[in-house]
Amino acid sequence: MTDHTTPQSLRTEAIEALLIEKNLLTTEDIDTVLTTFSEQVGPMNGAKLVARAWTDEAFKTRLLEDATTIIQEYGFEGGQVDKLVVKACTESVHHVVVCTLCSCYPWAVLGLPPRWYKDPGYRSRIVREPRTVLKEMGLTLPDTTNIKVWDSSAEIRYLVLPLRPAGTEALDETALAELITRDTMIGVAAIEPLL
């Protein structure tokens, strides 16, 4: 983390001091936020679900039918998911997730959203020209691939189940989970084949 001051950091500091004086906030609260979202919650949780779905067909079926129950069973922290829906990519269908009105994101399985997900460029363009945007982000889809965009406008959160890459047949669940990045579960990247 950097430590320079900006108008926003100074105003935050002012409100922080006033809230601490009124016993409405403690520095421990801030440390808890830092620890929770830096260490306990993040895309590693979503990657566990994807890796298991790739190796366990019955689990994949359950995940696609009722992911909400599964994340409750796993006990992922982080909140922000009243209902989780998982969308599986196929050879002919690609899914990609956005929230154009704010920045809704499945915290419990992906952690806090990256900056670009919350900024105007992605939010304005992915619902207007997804093929072009994905290409700019490094994912060139065949013209025959149907793109399905999920704009998270209510409390349902979406997670993309990416395609399992070729060349990974010998890998176990733990090794597979390491290949699965945040971007592939938002739907803005695919996992390269292992050769």
Next chain:
Amino acid sequence: MDGIHDLGGQIGYNALGHTRDEAVFKDRWEATVFAMVQACARAGAYQNIDQFRHAVERINPQAYLDHGYYGRWLGAVETLLVEAGILTTNEITERAHALGASPNDLIAARPSQGANPATGYPAPRKPATEVAAFKTGDPVQTTQDSPLGHTRLPGYARDKPGLITACQGLWPYPDLRAHGYGAQHQHLYTVTFNSLELGFTEAFELNLDLFEPYLSAAEAIK
């Protein structure tokens, strides 16, 4: 409400700023803002996520674009704290100046000076129904209505034909909950749109989760 937050389909924001990896919080103040949002909830400065989202939507639009995600949250936190009577704009500004802030800094917060946004907006467009009005496969038309208050129908999908592709049950209705009407529930549906019907030139499928009051029955799309 119409506003800067309703970014879907807008022209002019070209840069994606995509990075594969980044720190969860770039600066400590971002984590502080996160903790202050939680503190606001504990202090009763907002009751639910819709009131919080609406506070973000009401900040200074230039700050919305320039201050980043946690800058937007900062604006919402200050708005809610001032509207709840917990802090005043003056005491925050005085403290910020004492810490070295400039009088010329753009302040994101815009607490309501008049009617309280939690109660000051018109009431429901349609009462909740017990039984879902639509089923999977039904063609629908979205409303062209743009309410003054909070809503979750993006502008790009107003007055457009779509198809119900999933029934999601009853959920708290944001348009009312954001304004202090309590948790009235409405039926929620996944509605699938053809991008060309939305007026875009690339062909793809677009899905939104929309509440029943945003929808009316329509003729089947050809």
